[in-house]
Amino acid sequence: MVKPLSILETEELTYTYSTGTPFEKTAVDHVNLKIEKNCMVGVIGHTGSGKSTLMQHFNGLLRPTSGRVLLDGEDIWADKKKLRDVRFRVGLVFQYPEYQLFEETVWKDIAFGPKNMGLSDAEIRTRVLETAEMIGLEEELLERSPFALSGGQKRRAAIAGVMAMRPEILILDEPCAGLDPKGRNHLLRQICDYQKKTKSTVMLVSHSMEDAAAYTEKLLVMNQAKLFCYDDTPAVFRRTEELCSMGLRIPQIAGVMHTLRQKGYDLPEDIYTVEQARDAVLSLLRKGGGAAC
Amino acid sequence: MLKDITLGQYFPIDSVLHRMDPRFKIIETMLFIVLLFMGSSFWILALGAVFVLLARQLSNIPMKMIWKSVKPILHILAVTAVLNLLFIDDGDVLFQWKLLKVTEGGITTSLFMMIRIVLLIIGSSLLTYTTSPILLTDAIESLLSPLKRVKFPVHEMAMMMSIALRFIPTLLEETDKIMSAQKARGATLDNGKLTERAKALIPILIPLFVSAFRRAEELATAMECRCYRGGEGRTRLRTLKAAPRDYIGFAVCLLFLAAAAVLNILL
Structure with a gap:
């Protein structure tokens, strides 16, 4: 490159x-x-x-x-x-x-x-x-x-x-x-x-x-x-903990995605906007996924 | 940067003079000025000098600060001295060149005037060094309060003074910001001919005035929201209270004045 x-x-x-x-x-x-x-x-x-x-x-x-x-x-x-x-x-x-x-x-x-x-x-x-x-x-x-x-x-x-x-x-x-x-x-x-x-x-x-x-x-x-x-x-927002420790945070939607992933939903990382999240959740639903629970 | 300009010259330390009632300090400063103008004898000035030294001792203001207060008037001093020296025609002629002549009287007068001005400046800057601007306005309000009887808006005037003092740093900061913003657009402020420089001030002055008016309006609304309706029945956070030391100070002042009067009669 x-x-x-x-x-x-x-x-x-x-x-x-x-x-x-x-x-x-x-x-x-x-x-x-x-x-x-x-x-x-x-x-x-x-x-x-x-x-x-x-x-x-x-x-x-x-x-x-x-x-x-x-x-x-x-x-x-x-x-x-x-x-x-x-x-x-x-x-x-x-x-x-x-x-x-x-x-x-x-x-x-x-x-x-x-x-x-x-x-x-x-x-x-x-x-x-x-x-x-x-x-x-x-x-x-x-x-x-x-x-x-x-x-x-x-x-x-x-x-x-x-x-x-x-x-x-x-x-x-x-x-x-x-x-x-x-x-x-x-x-x-x-x-x-x-x-x-x-x-x-x-x-x-x-x-x-x-x-x-x-x-x-x-x-x-x-x-x-x-x-x-x-x-x-995206690389910056991956450092969630460090950002939080200095009084910053990650976008709210990224937090939601993070929690969903922890609950076992198969969602990709690096989702930081609502649009990306919508697409990811829709494709997951279409796959009939989310059966983790 | 503009922010570095010190306004008012309050020197925040603790001392007897700092703790004294500002009303007394204002009156005493006035009495001191009266003393300086009571006579034309050097003895009066000596008395004034003793008074100033005493006050300095009580104020703990460093000598460096005292010198700083005299420095800006040095050129005025020089001009007065030269004028007195050349134009007072009194006593023996010591030196003459065409129309200009220096006389003995001229020398004494110019010396006298110089010492008087220096004492005057030091005395009054001791007042501003030891009294915060807010206390000063409070004291002025209190001292002028008898004028209320003749319908003079004393409270309003004092309020205006304290608001003006309060907003000077704010407006300075604002000016700094506006200057940076216009410089970022290529405005040049520090070079060019006089007319160009005057023109260059427009992009700074207009936003500054606009913001001053906006702030004034916001402040007025905020004051009204808190039911401000003038000085009547208003209590204060800091009430001015005279302590024994204030009366002692005042007595000392009167003593100096009396001594000056006696000197005046004797000499």
Whole structure:
């Protein structure tokens, strides 16, 4: 198998808050990572495990206390003048991004990033329209004030503002926080579609194991400032006990399947979404199985 | 980062001065300022210096912090000193160059002014070093309460002050977040011409104002939900109570003031 090319790497990345004061705290502790191109990555970890701090290193908002961040093999801090380009190549959407909307119209707000990149008006125009379509903002909304939109629409507009820069890596910090379940799934599906369409890498910070299982290919698990593991999603969820011990869990449906297996039902391992579970149970019933009890 | 800016300069340790009633401390600081302006003799300043040293001793505030409070006004001090030196025409001329001349009176006045300002700053920063902002507003409310008779909204004013103080760190954190978010979209904040820099503030100020208004509204609703209806009949968690040491401190203060008055008459 050909090893997929990595785009983002970290070498012994460490970050300490308030060094030299009594409040000193290491938020990221010697993290070594290799993130592949064209990949949907989930980032999970307990609150305060250092996920958000780690993400802010990827686009150079925070400078590592020690260690390096490499984008395409180049240290992003090697040339400070290029740091701005790094931010265009690694897009970061913060939690509750709708609070950063500021322009008169949604259009202008989405165009803010591309404009900073120095793109031509025509290019900006195509990008705004394309992105709005991908994220599900109707064209007539684009001429409205971002403050007149509904909560979900505001969120979409803010995410579109970063997507429109077409970053090679898009990082979203809990993009679904505070949305209703239907809005969540809808938004996640659109983000997935965006990833497939642009063949970029998307990193999704999430607290929902269900979302992680359903939408990501690989999982990055942080625990107490250290990288616990970075592996294929099913492989991570196989380590049930370890995940539970650090305050995380496996998707609920995986727990149900696990219990059924223990009761003697012949169900395959590696079932992490409701759809997979449905298919497995149906095929078992069709086989007339389940006679274990 | 913005978070590192210290606001208010409360220095949280335990000392006699920290434990004193903030109302007394405010009045005493005022009396101290009066003392400094009572006369133009160096003896008055010496008295003020003794008072400040005594207060410092009681406060346990490290000398380093005292120096930190004086540092920001050093250039103001220098300007006053130079102005006094050049423009006061009093006594023997010591040095002259074209229109500019330095006189004996000029030297004494500029020295006098410098010492007075330094004492003033140290004295008032001892108040803020030893009193938390919340206690200060409580004390101001209590001291201004007689104004209620003339329908001055004392409680409302104090409440506004404490809310403002409470939200400064929150808004700072928010600014930090918004700045990061706009930087992530390629906003440049720290270079370019003045007009460009001013323009670059728009993406930060607008979300900040929007969020400040949102927070204000949420806070107002939350207060109403808890039946807040102004200061009338409201009890407090921390009641200000004068202890013997407060009266002693006040007496000492008056003694210093009396001594200054006597000096003024004698000299």
